Amino acid sequence: MASFAEEDPDTLRRSHPTGTLERAVLVGTIDPDRSEPEEPLSELAGLASSAGVDIAASLTQKRDRPSPKYFIGTGKVTELSRLIHDHGADVVIFDNDLTPAQVRNLERELKRRVLDRTELILDIFATHARTQQAKLQVELAQLEYAVPRLRSWGLHLTSEQQAGGTGMGVGMRGPGEKQLEEDKRHARRRILNLRREIREIEQHKRREVSARSAENYCVSLVGYTNAGKSTLMNALTRAGVLVEDRMFSTLDTRTRLWHLKNGGRVLLSDTVGFIRKLPHALVASFHATLEEVAQADLLLHVVDASHPEAEQHMRAVQDVLAELECADKPSLVVFNKIDKLRDALELSILRNRHPQCVGISAVTGAGLDELDRRITEVLASRLVEMDLLVPVSEGKLLSEILSHSVVLEQSFVDEHVRMRVRAPRFAVWKLERFSNHLTTNK
Ligand SMILES: Nc1nc2c(ncn2[C@@H]2O[C@H](COP(=O)(O)OP(=O)(O)OP(=O)(O)O)[C@@H](O)[C@H]2O)c(=O)[nH]1
Ligand SMILES: [Mg+2]
Structure with a gap:
């Protein structure tokens, strides 16, 4: 299995064709009926930096319904245009999903590439994919998403903006690029081939995981991206999985034996993280990678307890689990990063809401003995x-x-x-x- 631990993270940062880092303006809407979050675009900013983009500025608008033409209002488009020029931005990234027409209209108006949230996530997956399996799965997801939008791709951009190779900008990278330039027929043929290849990988993976789970009690780490799943995996099994403070570091699955203190053992798996509105195309194409989750006896739902939106993250994880038909699997909530909490009250609030939870720090090792004991109890029962x-x-x-x-x-x-x-x-x-x-x- 490929590891990119030895890779210089800077090589993952992408630059504009001119050689400088791409600069983006982030755009999002806020529901006027809900209280305004402190940093409404902080997650999008995290995604953008994970994609190797510099954030030049951000812009929000309160609105309950998107405008069909530009998603945001016409006045905001003017404001956005000014921001782009003031900050010398190359690309505009929306926190929402846009229709092909909205992308077309915005690109025509702003003379810049416009990406929506799904494209940005697909781009990160394309950049971080290292194993052949992950690359094929991302390519399929990118094509499934791009084919209905093929006409809108690059129509109003200059040839420089469409440049390929290492200068390729965010949202225009990954294995799908060539196909995006070809006609739809060619792309559809590629989709069929990819589906076939992935189905074969999936069948092989299913047999492999079934064989393992016939011999062992299988526990799978699931959770929001960046919650600390891989750090916990390393702390429990010394697996040496790559840990980074960025989203979607892990795109494959690593399985290792976890030796419990009483001499028992379980097979522990670490896999790809989830996010709010994880693109359906990705969930569908990553089935083979998520096979361990599907066949696990128990899910350890790892939550970053120090994150202000921990509860929303938990709901988002439940949504993805439901999409994978794993919502009813036995699970144990593990509140991680308790070393980052300001005081004990924060953890006790979470404990009150989730009485069965375990509080840990995968970095300091706090709570890991309790986690071991709880798994031992589950096994004994x-x-x-x-x-x-x-x-x-x-x-x-x-x-x-x-x-x-x-x-x-x-x-x-x-x-x-x-x-x-x-x-x-x-x-x-x-x-x-x-x-x-x-x-x-x-
Ligand atoms: N302070 C603190 N930081 C932690 C803890 N656990 C993980 N981290 C940090 O959180 C960041 C993300 O950790 P990972 O283990 O890569 O998270 P992940 O859930 O595997 O993330 P993805 O694979 O990207 O979905 C890294 O910078 C870790 O060092 C913890 O208990 N305390
Ligand atoms: Mg990870």
């Missing part, structure tokens, strides 16, 4: 008590039983080991043929 009579010739099976079951009694009878064990559910099917009877089934 899933153990099935069995009476077994196993031939001593079944050495491999016997050592497996010892590695993941609690042995309550053991004696030797005529070349056989008679045992009473508490075995994990996933192992029951293997042990059944040696079982006298199931004594307990909690």
Whole structure:
């Protein structure tokens, strides 16, 4: 699996064809019925920096319904045009999704490239994708999103603005670029091929994950992007996953054994983070990457407790889980980054709202023992008590039983080991043929 830990993050920052970093004006609307957030475009700013763009200025407008022509009002478009010129911006990024007509009208008016939120997220995925699987999945998502918009791409831009290669601007990068210049027929053919390739990867991945989950209790880390999933993965398993203070650092899945303090073990997976309004095309194309989540016995929902919008993040994660049909999976909320909280009151408020939660800091290690204990309890509650009579010739099976079951009694009878064990559910099917009877089934 490719790792980009050794890569200089600066190589991920993109520059304008002239060699300087691209400068963007951020634009968003605020619902007039809701209280105004302190920094309404802070998440978009985080996304823009993750895409390697410099933020020149930002602009918001209170409105409940978007204007069909420009999304924002005509007066705001004039204001935006002035901002672009004052700050020498190259690109305009909207916090919302725009219709192809709105993009066309804005680009014609502003003489700048206009990106919406989905395109920006797709661009980050394209820039951060390292494995072949992630690259194919991003290309599919980009094409699915771009094909209905093909006519609007680059129609009113100068040839310099459409320049390719390393000077390619934000929103015009990634493996989909060539196809965007080709006709729709060509792009559709590519989509069909990509879907086929990804389906094959997915089937292979499903078999691989099924085989693993037949042998192990599987726990998957899920959560908002930048919540600290990979940091926690490293703290629990020394997996050496890349950790960065930017969005969508992780785009693949890493699975490692997590050895619990009582000698038990689980398979822990770290995967791609979620975000509010994660583009549907991405959720659909990243199914193979998210296979571990789909097959997990338990989800650890990692939340950045220090983030002012932690609750909204949790809801956004629930929405994506629902889209993956995983909303009803057993899960445990893990409030991370408690070292960043101003006082203990903040955590107790969260604990009151989510009584089953665990508070941790993946960086300082606080709370990790409690997390270990909670997982141990979950595992214990899933153990099935069995009476077994196993031939001593079944050495491999016997050592497996010892590695993941609690042995309550053991004696030797005529070349056989008679045992009473508490075995994990996933192992029951293997042990059944040696079982006298199931004594307990909690
Ligand atoms: N102070 C503090 N920072 C943390 C903690 N856990 C993670 N971080 C920081 O948060 C940032 C994001 O951490 P990651 O582990 O990459 O987050 P992630 O959830 O894997 O993010 P993506 O893969 O991008 O979705 C990094 O700068 C980490 O050092 C914590 O407990 N305390
Ligand atoms: Mg990560």
